[in-house]
Amino acid sequence: TxxxxxxxxxxxxxxxxxxxxxxxxxxxxxxxGSTSTSALETVLTMPEIRDAxxxxxxxxxxxxxxxxxxxxLYLASPAARYVTGKVFEIDGGTESSTLDIPIPDF
Known part of the structure; x- marks a missing residue:
């Protein structure tokens, strides 16, 4: 895809x-991952999709x-001075799971 x-x-x-x-x-x-922003505003008003x-x-x-x-903020801080070449998944754990997330087709 x-x-x-x-x-x-x-x-x-x-x-x-x-x-x-x-x-x-x-x-x-x-x-x-799924983040409550204007990009998901419509989707999050649909209980069946939001709940899924x-x-x-x-x-x-x-x-x-x-x-x-x-x-x-972490990546920009001195605490991350030894971190490079990484993709940080901030997604509630979806990337590390094998669960399927429904993606609505608009």
Whole structure:
């Protein structure tokens, strides 16, 4: 799928740039899961889809923008000075599970 290709490209580009730009620049990426933003506003008003998304997320809730921001702040902080070439999945555990998440077709 296009989604899978884009996800693989993000991972590869992150690793490539981390190798190419080191040691002066650290390169990491963040892959987000379902997050309560305007992009999902319509979907989250549909109880059957929203409930299925929550059920398919191991932590059993839809993330908030603050959850993503916390990851960004970590990567920008001195605490992450030894981290490069990584894709951080901030997704409530969906990437590490084998559960299917319904993606609505609009």
């Amino acid at each position: 296009q989604y899978g290709v884009a996800k693989a490209a993000l991972s590869h580009l992150t690793r490539y740039l981390a190798t190419d730009l080191n040691p002066k620049v650290r390169v990491n990426a963040i892959a987000v 998304m929550i059920a398919a997320t191991p932590l059993r809730f839809i993330g908030e923008p603050e959850d993503i921001a916390a990851g960004v």
